[in-house]
Amino acid sequence: MDIETLLKNTSRSLYLSVQALPGNMRPAFGIAYLLCRYADTIADTSILPAQRRLYWIERFPLLLKEQNRQEISLLASEICGGSENPYEKELIKNLLPCLQVLNQVSAKQLPIIMDVVQAVCDGMKIDLNAFPEEHSAQIQAFQTPDDLQHYCRLMGGKPGLFWSRLICTTTKIDMPEKEFYELGQHIGDALQIVNILRDLPKDLRIGRCYFPAQDLAQHGLTAADLLIPENATRFEPVKRKWILWGVNNLKSAVRYFAQLPKCQPGGRAAVAWPVLWTADTLLKVWQTPDLLNPQKRVKIPRSNIYSTMLCTPPILISNLLFNKWLGGKLGKFN
Incomplete structure (x- = not known):
């Protein structure tokens, strides 16, 4: 194949x-x-x-x-x-x-690829070391918010860094590369927290709770309590905290997108689409009251994906229009 x-x-x-x-x-x-x-x-x-x-x-x-x-x-x-x-x-x-x-x-791109593979493997080692075997009937949570943020950085932020470094191998940007790379990592962090939120019921049933025990304890919860769908209301403040963390990271896309040359519409589209789809998915999770229900996996419809692509051309030549479009989506969390 x-x-x-x-x-x-x-x-x-x-x-x-x-x-x-x-x-x-x-x-x-x-x-x-x-x-x-x-x-x-x-x-x-x-x-x-x-x-x-x-x-x-x-x-x-x-x-x-x-x-x-x-x-x-x-x-x-x-x-x-x-x-x-x-x-x-x-x-x-x-x-x-x-x-x-x-x-x-x-030769310029090869070490960038190897770096991101190493980072993602480091994140997967956390999965295998921090959590019990899938069929052990045990469940473990990360202990602190720093644990979750570090995991998101390895599994999402480092791919965002890879993406940014790859862009810089072919494209001249105006801001310092270090600053551009950091913005890319923030965007990647947001993409990863979306994956964790929407996969929550499935991950819980293989013993993995990425949401910190410290956050859960503030609302009288343990990781095992999240296996009970009726506890979704009590989990809501924790869910919203991490959605807003993702939203704040996704705001970095405004400055990031502005660095992408308008003469490269394909590259701009390839950045805009996952950012906009992530904003839509965060909102869908925000509006889902029964996120702990194992029968429900939050997913934006395919029609949403294609409508975003169809409406893309104007933002390929206007940073202002992209900012308004993304800002309109993120403004719904206020």
Whole structure:
């Protein structure tokens, strides 16, 4: 299976953004996503004990550098059958073709890709070390808000940094790169807290509570209490605290977007779309009173995705219009 098909099948909304990118950024962005997704498949497979998954996650960045075919085959054989997603099954079998693409990216882009893979693997090591085995019938929460913010930085902020560094390999920006990178990390933090919020019921049932025990205790809750959907009302203040944290981080997109050249409309669209979709998803979570219900997964409709794309052209030539559009969405949380 070719890399573009793998990318399309593993993340349709991200695939749309990748297609908008300039050609000199597309391969690096696509392969970085697929390699991080491969690592995620290792970390989440239920057919290996946590310690074996931890071994492979720690080994994965070096595996990409060394590209030992025998070791790659061993990894694939150990995790094959560990996913019910047919597209992840295809990804598991296609690490070597992914590495062929990795080997073709520019010398300037390669270390950026390796850095983001390492950061995401570090985040997955937290999952495997901090939380119990999925079928242990135990549940554990992060202890402090700093724990959750650090996790969001590894799993979202560092990909945001990767994205920003990749832009700077092909595009001149006006502000200091360090400042641009920090804005990108804030946007990535917001994207990650959205994932944590909407996956909350599923994560709780495999023993993972990312919301800090300190926050829960302030409202008389424990991680185990979140398994009871009727406790959604008591959880509401914690939910809203972290939604607003995501909203505040997403505001960084205003200054970030203004740095993107109007002569590169594809690059601007590829930034605008996930930011706008994240704002929509945060609002949907905000308006969902029964977030703890395991039968409900918050998701914006496909029509929302396509309508955003359809209405995009004006903001590609106007920072002011993007600011008003995003500001209108974020203003609904006041």
